[in-house]
Amino acid sequence: MAFTPSKETYSGKVYPVTIGTGEQAVTLGGENVLAFHAFEGATPNRPVIAYEIQDVPPADWPENVRKPFEAVSSDPVTWAKYCQNELKASAIALRLIGTHPDRENRSAEDAAKTVKDVLAAISVPLIILGSNHAEKDSTVLVAAAEAAKDKNCIIGKAQEANYKTITAAAMANNHKLVAMSELDINLSKQLNILITQMGFEKERLITDPMCSALGYGLEYTYSVMERIRLAALTQNDMTMQPPMLGDVGMYVWKVKETQAPESDLPLWGPAEERGIAWEAATATALLISGSELLIMRHPKAVEAVMKTIEELV
Amino acid sequence: MALSGVEIFKLLPKTNCKKCGQPTCLAFAMKLAQRQATLDACPDVSEEAKKILGEASAPPVRPITFGSGDKAVKMGEETVLFRHDKKFVNPCAFALEIKDTLSEDEIGKLCGQVMSSEIDRVGQKLRIDAIALSNVSSDAGKFEAAAKVIAAKAAGVPVIISTENPQAAEAAAKLFAGQKPIIYGVNSSNAEAMANVAKAHKASLGVYAQGLEELSALTEKVKALGIEDMVIDSGARRAKDVIESNTLIRRAAVKKNFKPLGYPVINFMQREDSLHEALVAIAGITKYASIIVLSSVEKWKNLVLFTLRQNVYTDPQVPMQVEQKIYKIGEPAPEAPLFITTNFSLTYFIVSGEIENSRVPCRLAVMDSEGLSVLTAWAAGKFTASKIAQFIQESGIENEVSHKELIIPGYVAILSGAIEDKLPGWKITVGPREANAIPAFLKTRAA
Ligand code: B12
Numbered sequence: 001m002a003f004t005p006s007k008e009t010y011s012g013k014v015y016p017v018t019i020g021t022g023e024q025a026v027t028l029g030g031e032n033v034l035a036f037h038a039f040e041g042a043t044p045n046r047p048v049i050a051y052e053i054q055d056v057p058p059a060d061w062p063e064n065v066r067k068p069f070e071a072v073s074s075d076p077v078t079w080a081k082y083c084q085n086e087l088k089a090s091a092i093a094l095r096l097i098g099t100h101p102d103r104e105n106r107s108a109e110d111a112a113k114t115v116k117d118v119l120a121a122i123s124v125p126l127i128i129l130g131s132n133h134a135e136k137d138s139t140v141l142v143a144a145a146e147a148a149k150d151k152n153c154i155i156g157k158a159q160e161a162n163y164k165t166i167t168a169a170a171m172a173n174n175h176k177l178v179a180m181s182e183l184d185i186n187l188s189k190q191l192n193i194l195i196t197q198m199g200f201e202k203e204r205l206i207t208d209p210m211c212s213a214l215g216y217g218l219e220y221t222y223s224v225m226e227r228i229r230l231a232a233l234t235q236n237d238m239t240m241q242p243p244m245l246g247d248v249g250m251y252v253w254k255v256k257e258t259q260a261p262e263s264d265l266p267l268w269g270p271a272e273e274r275g276i277a278w279e280a281a282t283a284t285a286l287l288i289s290g291s292e293l294l295i296m297r298h299p300k301a302v303e304a305v306m307k308t309i310e311e312l313v
Numbered sequence: 314m315a316l317s318g319v320e321i322f323k324l325l326p327k328t329n330c331k332k333c334g335q336p337t338c339l340a341f342a343m344k345l346a347q348r349q350a351t352l353d354a355c356p357d358v359s360e361e362a363k364k365i366l367g368e369a370s371a372p373p374v375r376p377i378t379f380g381s382g383d384k385a386v387k388m389g390e391e392t393v394l395f396r397h398d399k400k401f402v403n404p405c406a407f408a409l410e411i412k413d414t415l416s417e418d419e420i421g422k423l424c425g426q427v428m429s430s431e432i433d434r435v436g437q438k439l440r441i442d443a444i445a446l447s448n449v450s451s452d453a454g455k456f457e458a459a460a461k462v463i464a465a466k467a468a469g470v471p472v473i474i475s476t477e478n479p480q481a482a483e484a485a486a487k488l489f490a491g492q493k494p495i496i497y498g499v500n501s502s503n504a505e506a507m508a509n510v511a512k513a514h515k516a517s518l519g520v521y522a523q524g525l526e527e528l529s530a531l532t533e534k535v536k537a538l539g540i541e542d543m544v545i546d547s548g549a550r551r552a553k554d555v556i557e558s559n560t561l562i563r564r565a566a567v568k569k570n571f572k573p574l575g576y577p578v579i580n581f582m583q584r585e586d587s588l589h590e591a592l593v594a595i596a597g598i599t600k601y602a603s604i605i606v607l608s609s610v611e612k613w614k615n616l617v618l619f620t621l622r623q624n625v626y627t628d629p630q631v632p633m634q635v636e637q638k639i640y641k642i643g644e645p646a647p648e649a650p651l652f653i654t655t656n657f658s659l660t661y662f663i664v665s666g667e668i669e670n671s672r673v674p675c676r677l678a679v680m681d682s683e684g685l686s687v688l689t690a691w692a693a694g695k696f697t698a699s700k701i702a703q704f705i706q707e708s709g710i711e712n713e714v715s716h717k718e719l720i721i722p723g724y725v726a727i728l729s730g731a732i733e734d735k736l737p738g739w740k741i742t743v744g745p746r747e748a749n750a751i752p753a754f755l756k757t758r759a760a
């Protein structure tokens with residue numbers, strides 16, 4: 001029996017999405033095959049990893065991931081510059097977590113100012129994220145989108161409850177948009193449809209099917225991503241063709257495995273290595289399931305994932 | 314690809330005699346196609362049909378048992394390319410490479426790491442499954458000596474005997490008689506001698522070729538020599554090539570029923586940098602490896618890889634769940650605190666683990682919510698005030714405890730009033746949101 005490789009030809013492809021402006025702009029997506037399947041099609045762009053920073057000091061981050069940013073994280077501008085210049089970030093994700101009503105409850109104007117200051121300090125693309133409070137985000141992200149007008153940022157996240165205002169703001173100010181739904185391919189599809197029905201171009205969207213950490217529902221995100229990608233490629237389903245985001249750091253650095261000291265759990269080994277590996281492993285699994293854009297925290301985890309991408313392309 | 318119902322029907326007696334319990338031969342054929350019946354239910358099927366149907370219904374990836382006893386690992390039997398289609402069947406095995414150039418002490422130490430690698434996670438016992446002894450020295454005597462250390466220090470652990478030299482293979486294999494080792498390192502020039510060693514010691518063979526064409530020819534050759542229990546290696550080492558060749562192998566087996574590649578795959582993932590090794594191993598875990606060979610087994614790395622494997626191999630249709638009942642943690646007296654949660658395994662193990670940490674004996678009422686986590690179950694209407702009230706009333710717990718206080722998860726604080734309404738006489742206390750705050754919560758209550 002002779003072997004003939006069964007290669008797939010897919011009918012659809014993932015939209016290439018360019019973010020940022022000038023020389024440092026990056027493009028993600030654009031492939032017409034499953035992740036890292038260059039043997040049967042085109043994979044023009046590598047996945048992109050954005051460093052996560054926030055508008056307020058990361059007092060809520062566990063120590064092992066706070067430490068690498070200790071000297072810079074009291075101010076978002078210094079923090080952003082550090083990520084760009086020292087860590088060679090190819091993109092930065094600014095989470096306006098301080099606007100959350102249960103947190104510092106910073107105003108939309110404060111948030112807009114932070115966005116302006118950060119943008120003035122960096123030349124790599126910026127992703128601007130709200131605090132995930134649906135109501136507050138619809139004022140904060142509108143102000144932030146205006147402050148970043150024409151900088152070709154990604155704004156997010158638009159959810160079922162607030163997509164209208166956020167989509168309008170992204171549209172009016174020439175940004176890309178993250179649409180997030182909750183771990184369900186149909187909900188994700190539906191939200192993309194609602195957003196494009198408002199006149200927002202589908203080629204400017206990024207899908208966030210919702211992340212989950214290794215050991216805490218990763219398999220759900222993994223499979224939803226894989227299904228979205230298969231729908232995009234094999235059924236040429238245009239509503240499923242935007243690149244996908246894995247918002248990894250935020251989900252990973254709250255689980256016990258990234259924090260518990262070795263003295264409590266001797267079988268788990270040292271907490272620092274464990275936390276870094278947890279973030280890097282979650283990210284790698286999501287890349288394999290189809291994510292083109294990751295938001296991560298720990299420099300060593302980012303470095304390890306970059307090295308692995310190098311081996312995967 | 315398995316045969317369709319109609320294709321199977323053509324091979325049946327077509328008498329519609331009903332002896333198989335089905336109204337017609339066609340109905341029986343349909344059941345067979347869906348693997349809901351087995352051929353032996355039809356007494357009249359011809360020998361020829363049996364042969365054809367038997368071959369077609371064999372799983373596309375050959376089932377192989379590696380090792381023996383309670384540490385034996387099952388491999389193969391996979392039927393799909395994507396886990397959302399159907400549960401992946403046999404989780405891949407992790408093997409630690411041990412080089413025969415190491416000293417006896419060093420080998421002993423590595424054996425110790427394998428023996429003590431077991432971790433309990435969500436009710437499953439996970440461990441480094443195997444040892445791959447490699448003949449780096451190219452010396453049969455050294456190889457045998459190293460194998461002796463492993464046989465003594467890692468008794469019962471399945472072993473991959475990795476050498477291209479049939480004499481060395483023979484010397485090592487006899488130390489693992491009856492333990493179904495894998496002899497890896499079979500190529501087209503040593504196949505015959507290796508097959509003889511495998512037969513003499515009831516071992517499986519690990520065959521190695523450059524590329525899938527050569528690999529297919531080699532498995533055919535080994536099969537013709539009388540060995541069918543094989544694991545295969547296409548020579549791919551870079552993560553990119555591992556994904557490509559593992560994918561093409563799985564597609565050939567599952568979509569084309571291409572027998573020469575219908576065997577479990579072994580991937581060698583050793584890297585200098587241990588974190589990098591863990592990450593490239595993820596390409597193997599997610600993309601169809603049955604054995605992954607590692608160069609080191611640090612505890613943090615084991616936890617990451619075990620957890621990822623567990624995630625990838627869970628049933629996508631049925632979340633892992635535990636039985637609905639009132640669990641006792643420690644030896645709770647009648648006045649001990651009573652908690653409630655859902656029956657999602659992860660939730661149960663996290664919460665019961667934290668209660669254990671607190672060293673306060675307690676009762677934990679676990680309510681059937683179809684294996685959903687607390688918030689998911691609440692959002693899906695399966696962890697509601699009336700359902701909780703009904704469960705508590707029917708559980709008989711009132712006879713077991715001397716109080717009427719129920720501690721609910723902090724994330725569903727919103728339910729407390731409604732539960733009190735539906736459970737007259739009970740006091741509902743809202744516990745912390747995250748389980749890791751339970752020990753502190755119990756401490757302040759006691760104070
Ligand atoms: C994985 C997941 C799913 C999986 C199901 C997994 C499962 N087996 O439950 C799937 C994809 C099926 C799913 C579906 C849905 N989901 Co869902 N899902 C999640 C996700 C990502 C993780 C849930 C999880 O596994 N948590 C881990 C377990 C261990 O957590 P836990 O059970 O809550 O336990 C913790 C605490 O509660 C505490 N605890 C537990 N018990 C007790 C007891 C006591 C006494 C105490 C003190 C503490 C305590 O300890 C644990 C650790 O700290 C969460 C978001 C997130 N990241 O948390 C959303 C989430 C729970 N889902 C949500 C929703 C809305 C849904 C859906 C209704 C919508 C949808 N997407 O279709 C459906 C409903 C399902 C159905 N059958 O209809 C929402 C709930 C919103 C809300 N606030 O009510 C969430 C929060 C997402 C969100 N941000 O909106 N989901």
Ligand code: SF4
Binds near residue numbers: 332
């Ligand atoms: S027992 Fe065999 S011959 Fe009789 S109906 Fe069933 S399939 Fe047909």
